[in-house]
Amino acid sequence: MAGQRRAGRRAIRRTAGLGLAAALLASGCSAPEATDPAVTDIRRTLDGRAAAVLRHDESAYLAAVDPGATRLRATESREFRNLADIPLRSFEYRLGDVKRSGPRAVAEADLRYRVDGYDTAPVTARRTLELAERDGRWYVTADRAAENGARQLWEQGDVQVVRGRRSLVLAVGQGGPRLRAVAATADRAVPAVSGAWPSPWSGRLVVLVPASLSAMGQLLGAPSSAYRGIAAVTTGETGPAGTTPADRVIVNPQAYSVLGDYGQGVVLTHETTHVATRAHTSKATPMWLSEGFADWVAYRDTRSTAGQIAPELRQAVRRGDVPAELPADADFAFGGDAGALARAYEGGWLACELIAERWGERKLTAFYRAVGEGGHRAGAVEKALADVLGTTPQEFTVRWRDHLRERLQG
Known part of the structure; x- marks a missing residue:
């Protein structure tokens, strides 16, 4: 289970300043008036x-x-x-x-x-x-x-195309059966996410499967070493639907292939959640909430125990090392301490589980949307905690730490 947890990670690419307008249906170029x-x-x-x-x-x-x-x-x-x-x-x-x-x-x-x-x-x-x-x-x-x-998939080789009912898989250097299996898993992830996330979204998914980890890094415009052991990532930008570039789920063929059906389902459901919630995710949304919610959705319909889902944090809690605060954004950085990264994701998941169990699933999704509407980080979580959950950051942190002990000490 620990390997599955570390593998199911994603990265939001928050590139600013592109100034994207509504999509055009025809080809063409545009630029300011040229003097030359x-x-x-x-x-x-x-x-x-x-x-x-x-x-x-x-x-x-x-x-x-x-x-x-x-x-x-x-x-x-x-x-x-x-x-x-x-x-x-x-x-x-x-x-x-x-x-x-x-x-x-x-x-x-x-x-x-x-x-x-x-x-x-x-x-x-x-x-x-x-x-x-x-x-x-x-x-x-x-x-x-x-x-x-970033390079484009077609720069890496002949692009294979597999159509699912709700997904499109684009790949290089992969076998047909493997890609059909990816499409089938993505097709199951879409309704699972829609069942947990009531806000409208496209209900469609584009998945890229490059030939190698190195090729994955090229598609992300980043060193491939940062994604070693990461089964998939989601690229995209936060902001309202239609104003930001389309999302892509990019699979690491090496890490993804060692997972079983269960692990692959968790990974793609997690990534699909990021696609579905993109329009309600903003700079105000902390990583513990965006990643914790994606994990909460991914594990929502499974029978996994808290100890199986959060093994790293369970070990810490059992030795009396209960985190004092919710995970910071920096705790979710790739390429560092794998155990610390896992504990950050697990802590975010347990925070979202706490909200779903204490206040209800509708309150959890309402809280997610309310935080994203803040626009700026300062005060957004505090306001949403008060408006939606009727609590304060201090009270919520105490409840979260108690929830960790209750769920992981047994």
Whole structure:
């Protein structure tokens, strides 16, 4: 059980300042009015490239690539075919800064795309493109993830697509039976989450399964070592539905595969909860609440005991080491002490279990929404505790510590 607990973790990517607007249905680029006519020409090149993806027109796609860049054209051709089976509803570039030096230019752009039937908002990926002018036309000579940015699945290999009833699994280098099993588990997670979370959400899930832990790190734009032993993470941003990029559940194929059916179900239900609650999660929401609630939903319909779900915290409580305070956000950082990380998640789960048992499940979900509505961390939890639960942080902490002893000392 301890291995399952450490494996079922996620990370919210809180990248700020993207200024995303409502999703567009057609391809295209947009940027502030350009004073350099070359910017208009570069935008036209990227427009044609994006439109070619939606039309499945490889020749038109490659027409935007420098004719003399043989190696790049081969790579671009391969990647175009890799993404051919992804059901895209939109695909566009939002052109940002362009730095030009004669017939050469470097452009920063946001690649925005939506998966048809699943995304209510686009995924956004920052790209750096190098271009060259030949005979009055601008061609792409390099296309890569921006600095500290994430790669895309189709850059890693041929994308396999498996459709579930409520899920879409996109993968590289995986077997069909394995992906169908992932889809089936995701399909079960969706109604389980809806049964615990009464607020409307899409009820649909996109799951990415890369070929390796290293490839997972590339999709997250982070060192893969931080996710070793982590079975899955959820990417996304907090904020109202439709104003933030679409969520993706990214599976670590190595850690996920060693779990049994039960552990895999817990992991995907946990991650699905983050997708469902995203619109009601904000900077005001502490990690103990967002992670604890996701674990509470994941274990809600299981028969696991508190000792099985919270083995690390149980050992601490039994030796008289009862935490003085609820877990801090820093306690949930990946890549540190695995035992401390597990205790943080377990403490958050027991806090949410306490609310569900003492005040009721409806109060728990109301409390979650009330905290998220705060907008800012300062005072949000305190106000929600008073307004929804009729208690104070001090009283709640005392009840939580007593709950830990009651549930874990036996």
